[in-house]
Amino acid sequence: MLGTLDMLHGGGVYHLEKRILRPGAIPVPLHWFMWQSDTTWLSGFVLMGTLYLTGSGTFFLDATKTAMLGYAAVLWSLGGLGAGWVVYDQLWRSALKEKPIVAVSLSLSLLFARCKR
Numbered sequence: 001m002l003g004t005l006d007m008l009h010g011g012g013v014y015h016l017e018k019r020i021l022r023p024g025a026i027p028v029p030l031h032w033f034m035w036q037s038d039t040t041w042l043s044g045f046v047l048m049g050t051l052y053l054t055g056s057g058t059f060f061l062d063a064t065k066t067a068m069l070g071y072a073a074v075l076w077s078l079g080g081l082g083a084g085w086v087v088y089d090q091l092w093r094s095a096l097k098e099k100p101i102v103a104v105s106l107s108l109s110l111l112f113a114r115c116k117r
Contacts, residue, residue, distance in 0.1 A: 003017070003018045004016065004017050004018070005018075052074075052077070053074050053077075053078075061073050087110065088107065088110075091103060091106060091107060091110075092107075
């Protein structure tokens with residue numbers, strides 16, 4: 001055992017132990033941690049879909065600033081999510097992953113960049 005940690009998160013107390021294991025030997029208590037990020041992402045995507053996408057762009061559009069239709073706003077938002085994921089994934093699979101300061105700086109500048117029409 002390399003170390004321990006007691007965490008209080010989400011109303012539960014988790015006792016973590018850092019160990020070196022042989023590949024494929026995941027203890028049973030780690031089953032929850034293994035799926036925790038996937039369920040968080042999936043529930044967030046479902047929530048976004050229920051609140052924003054089913055309202056035909058109601059929350060995406062300001063009628064005083066655009067004439068875009070609701071379905072177009074939904075398609076643009078989904079396209080932006082997909083394109084952002086592809087760009088981010090390719091960035092961190094490129095040679096820049098060996099220079100994390102550059103990669104993080106580029107990631108943040110792309111995240112906060114504004115597109116003007």
